[in-house]
Amino acid sequence: MGSASHSGVAPRHIRLPSAISQLIALLLIAPGHCYDFLYFVQQWPGSLCNTRESCCYPTSGKPGAEFSIHGLWPSNVDGSYPSFCNPGEPFEIVKISDLQEQMASEWPSLACPSSNGHKFWEHEWLKHGTCSDISDQHHYFQATLNFKRKANLLGALRDAGIVPDGGFYSLSNISETIRRGLGHYVGIVCNEDEAGNTQLYQVYVCLDNKAADFIDCPAVPFNRCEIARVQFPPF
Numbered sequence: 454m455g456s457a458s459h460s461g462v463a464p465r466h467i468r469l470p471s472a473i474s475q476l477i478a479l480l481l482i483a484p485g486h487c488y489d490f491l492y493f494v495q496q497w498p499g500s501l502c503n504t505r506e507s508c509c510y511p512t513s514g515k516p517g518a519e520f521s522i523h524g525l526w527p528s529n530v531d532g533s534y535p536s537f538c539n540p541g542e543p544f545e546i547v548k549i550s551d552l553q554e555q556m557a558s559e560w561p562s563l564a565c566p567s568s569n570g571h572k573f574w575e576h577e578w579l580k581h582g583t584c585s586d587i588s589d590q591h592h593y594f595q596a597t598l599n600f601k602r603k604a605n606l607l608g609a610l611r612d613a614g615i616v617p618d619g620g621f622y623s624l625s626n627i628s629e630t631i632r633r634g635l636g637h638y639v640g641i642v643c644n645e646d647e648a649g650n651t652q653l654y655q656v657y658v659c660l661d662n663k664a665a666d667f668i669d670c671p672a673v674p675f676n677r678c679e680i681a682r683v684q685f686p687p688f
């Protein structure tokens with residue numbers, strides 16, 4: 454693994470206030486790892502596209518109405534994180550040619566201009582993947598796709614009657630539903646639609662630093678969901 458520069462800013466994160474979270478944090482600091490845990494981050498495309506910045510559909514067309522992958526990010530409990538650890542390991546699309554179809558559907562880029570996603574995947578690999586202990590880029594992308602399959606966020610929400618219909622839902626109900634479905638506490642981040650409504654934007658699921666199992670998030674990002682009920686917009 455390359456040398457890790459720490460560029461995160463601690464005040465963005467809120468520590469879970471319990472002795473248990475401190476114990477988890479201690480257990481997570483295993484030798485050989487330059488980070489405490491990983492965030493597996495998913496985004497709700499409806500909440501990306503209805504903002505003032507808007508979005509652009511991939512060149513292959515509009516993705517399905519599903520959470521899509523943002524990334525898999527080595528992170529520390531204090532809010533710092535390593536980034537761009539190994540410029541000597543460039544992204545090579547040929548190394549993940551067998552995953553491309555699944556990547557296009559589950560890890561689409563919604564940034565403008567429209568693209569095939571390769572630039573997004575390259576950015577995620579160089580910024581975060583090169584800092585992970587996952588042995589190579591094929592494993593990194595494959596593992597991330599596998600976590601997506603394991604964490605069926607939309608299914609858990611739907612079973613609880615929380616659906617992307619533009620309605621407003623209790624934030625604590627959303628958090629608790631995901632916690633029950635996954636078996637672990639997660640972080641939830643909101644953004645604002647064009648009209649200024651606060652809405653469900655990203656879900657941060659946490660993994661132990663071996664990228665083996667989901668864990669209760671030992672720290673969560675500043676959530677920006679400052680009201681009790683948040684919009685779940687359609688896509």
Ligand code: 5GP
Nearest residue numbers: 461492526527528529532533534535580581
């Ligand atoms: P934002 O400011 O939108 O929360 O984050 C911008 C970018 O900073 C993210 O897309 C991600 O690349 C990086 N980032 C923010 N927080 C964390 C973190 O806790 N861990 C890691 N590894 N990256 C983060």
Ligand code: 5GP
Nearest residue numbers: 496501523524561562563564573576577580
């Ligand atoms: P991060 O926030 O992970 O550091 O970087 C995200 C980068 O990927 C930004 O430069 C953003 O424009 C680009 N990007 C491309 N497609 C997407 C997408 O679908 N979602 C997000 N969040 N960023 C994307």
